Amino acid sequence: MPENESWEYSLYIPNDLRAVTVSRRTLRLILTMHGLIRLVDVAELLATELVSNAVRHTKGPAALRVRWSAGVLRIGAWDADPRSPEPPRFDQAADLEEGRGLALVRACADVWGWQPLAREGNRGKYVWCEVAAA
Numbered sequence: 535m536p537e538n539e540s541w542e543y544s545l546y547i548p549n550d551l552r553a554v555t556v557s558r559r560t561l562r563l564i565l566t567m568h569g570l571i572r573l574v575d576v577a578e579l580l581a582t583e584l585v586s587n588a589v590r591h592t593k594g595p596a597a598l599r600v601r602w603s604a605g606v607l608r609i610g611a612w613d614a615d616p617r618s619p620e621p622p623r624f625d626q627a628a629d630l631e632e633g634r635g636l637a638l639v640r641a642c643a644d645v646w647g648w649q650p651l652a653r654e655g656n657r658g659k660y661v662w663c664e665v666a667a668a
Contacts, residue, residue: 540603541568547596549589557585557598561609564600573607573665576642580663583635584611587661591615594658606644610662616650619661639663 545560547553561581565574581598588596594614601608619636639646643663651658 538605540601542599542601544600545598547585547589547598549593549595551586551589553589553596554582554586558582561598561600565607568602570602570607570667573667576665577607577609580639580643580665581609581611583639584609584661584663587611587619587635588613599660599662605667607665607667608662609665610660612651612658612660614658616652616657616659618650618659619648636661 543560543564545557547557558578558581561577562574565571565577577600581600585596585598588611592613592615596614597612599608599610599612601610636646642665644666646661646663648659648661651660
């Protein structure tokens with residue numbers, strides 16, 4: 535499939551730490567099948583951090599979303615907790631035993647963000663990051 539075509543995948547996952555591995559391996563397969571093997575390592579790292587946060591810090595189900603459009607890979611994780619993610623400051627991250635994941639996302643992605651969601655009575659948030667194919 536040519537790199538200029540757009541596509542999107544969603545993987546709904548239970549609140550189970552094994553879902554992190556399933557998500558990472560699924561992402562690797564998706565990128566390999568679309569000829570984007572050069573993005574696999576950084577994408578796996580980013581997805582691992584996002585999905586791990588969604589599973590470890592919430593009680594409900596979660597989802598991984600992967601989208602390719604115009605040479606940009608967007609990786610996002612949805613969870614049922616509407617609270618904002620709070621990445622540590624760069625000068626704090628090295629000293630923390632937990633909470634370094636979003637600092638890592640901020641350092642490795644070209645851009646990242648989050649948005650609260652409220653649809654049909656369901657609340658939660660979507661945390662995402664993007665990596666350009668350059």
